[in-house]
Amino acid sequence: MKPTPALADLTPxxxxxxxxxxxxxxxxxxxxxxxxxxxxDAVHTEVDFTxxxxxxxxxxxxxxAADRDQYLVRPDLGRVLDTESRAELARIGTxxxxxxxxxxxxxxxxxxxxxxxxxxxxxxxxxxxxxxxxGRIVTVRNCRVGVMNDVGRILGSGVVVLxxxxxxxxxxxxxxxxxxxxxPGPGNNDADRNLVANIHARGVRPDDxxxxxxDLAAQMQARRxxxxxxxxxxxLPAVRAEIERI
Numbered sequence: 001m002k003p004t005p006a007l008a009d010l011t012p013x014x015x016x017x018x019x020x021x022x023x024x025x026x027x028x029x030x031x032x033x034x035x036x037x038x039x040x041d042a043v044h045t046e047v048d049f050t051x052x053x054x055x056x057x058x059x060x061x062x063x064x065a066a067d068r069d070q071y072l073v074r075p076d077l078g079r080v081l082d083t084e085s086r087a088e089l090a091r092i093g094t095x096x097x098x099x100x101x102x103x104x105x106x107x108x109x110x111x112x113x114x115x116x117x118x119x120x121x122x123x124x125x126x127x128x129x130x131x132x133x134x135g136r137i138v139t140v141r142n143c144r145v146g147v148m149n150d151v152g153r154i155l156g157s158g159v160v161v162l163x164x165x166x167x168x169x170x171x172x173x174x175x176x177x178x179x180x181x182x183x184p185g186p187g188n189n190d191a192d193r194n195l196v197a198n199i200h201a202r203g204v205r206p207d208d209x210x211x212x213x214x215d216l217a218a219q220m221q222a223r224r225x226x227x228x229x230x231x232x233x234x235x236l237p238a239v240r241a242e243i244e245r246i
Contacts (some may be wrong), residue, residue, distance in 0.1 A: 002239040012171045012202060032170065033136035039168035044068060045109030049139035053233045058103075058137040059093055062084035062145060079146030086154060093155050094135030098159035099217060101134070104143025108165030108173060115176040115199050116163055118206035123161075126214045132158075132221075145179050148193070159217045159226075160184050166197065175200045178213050182226035192227040194220075208238035 017028050024032070024077055046068070049060055063069035064082045071078050081089065094100070101123065105112055120137075127134050128158060135157060140147055152160050159182055166175040176199040194216050199209045213232050220226045232239050 012062040028045035035170040035173075038173045039170060042110040042165070042168040042173040043072070044107040045110045047103075047105045047109040047139075047141075049103065049141070056137075059089060061089060061138060061140045063140060063142045063144070066141040068142065075077070075144055078142050078144035079149075081147060081150045082141070085140075086150065089138065089151065089154050093135070093138065093151075094133075094157075096133075097135035097157075097158050098132035098158045098221065099134050100138065100151065100155060100160045101163045102138045102140060102143075102148065102151055102160060104140045104145075104147065104162055104164040106143055106145075106165035106177075107167045107173065110168070111174045111176040111200065114174045115206055119176070119178075119199065119209055122207055123213060124230070126210055126234065127217070130214070130218065132217075145190075145193070148181055148184045149186055149188050150178060152181065152188075153186060156183070158183060159220050161213060161217065172198075172200055172202065175203060178209060178211075180213065180216055180220070180226060181244050182220040183222065194226055194230055204238075211236060211238040 013048060015027065019024050020026065023029070037160040049058065062082050062085050063071070063078045064080050065074060070185050101120070103112060124134060135155065138151060145162060145164065148160050148162050151157070159180060162179040164177055164179065166177050168175070178196040178199065180194045181188060184192065196204065196212045196216070199203050212232065215236050216230060219230050223230070240245060
């Protein structure tokens with residue numbers, strides 16, 4: 001049975017897809033397998049941070065995960081920089097910037113490759129228009145969210161924004177997240193961070209995401225803290241538009 005237009009407009013989920021006996025229809029099964037393969041490819045896609053627009057004046061670092069296989073089975077190693085990277089960041093990173101942007105491959109290199117070039121220019125331009133100092137872009141290979149604490153501790157940044165690939169699903173293998181924190185450091189956890197998630201063409205558009213990130217960063221700058229006590233501004237056009245879509 002095909003979904004009604006109203007239901008199809010409300011969700012990208014596969015609903016009322018019908019069946020063939022006790023199994024999925026063949027066409028759906030093939031699509032599921034194709035989407036699963038795309039998701040697996042996204043996890044193993046390596047981002048080339050050293051060429052193109054992402055390489056301009058950036059500081060390129062690695063976590064303590066020696067390779068992709070170790071990264072996937074040892075999340076703890078992806079939350080800290082390796083010894084050489086800590087030294088490199090302390091040597092050439094920008095200290096005490098109002099805004100420090102970090103690019104991490106996370107669990108979807110595809111997301112970083114597709115969404116960051118669309119999001120980053122507007123985000124940087126918006127920050128500069130607000131009069132903020134921006135640190136040199138930092139890239140981190142084999143990255144987990146907790147690496148923000150290492151970056152914040154070493155650089156003493158005001159707001160740290162980590163743009164990182166989300167765990168891919170069967171409907172979105174190219175979704176990016178923006179994790180944010182005020183002066184992150186040792187011991188900070190998810191309760192101390194804010195998040196703009198689901199950044200991709202069928203979710204939160206990159207230009208809307210930039211507006212939301214900047215608004216949250218402005219609140220952090222004004223209040224000198226981040227986390228669960230910071231709420232998104234419901235009057236922001238980008239937030240209102242997403243609420244209306246829901």
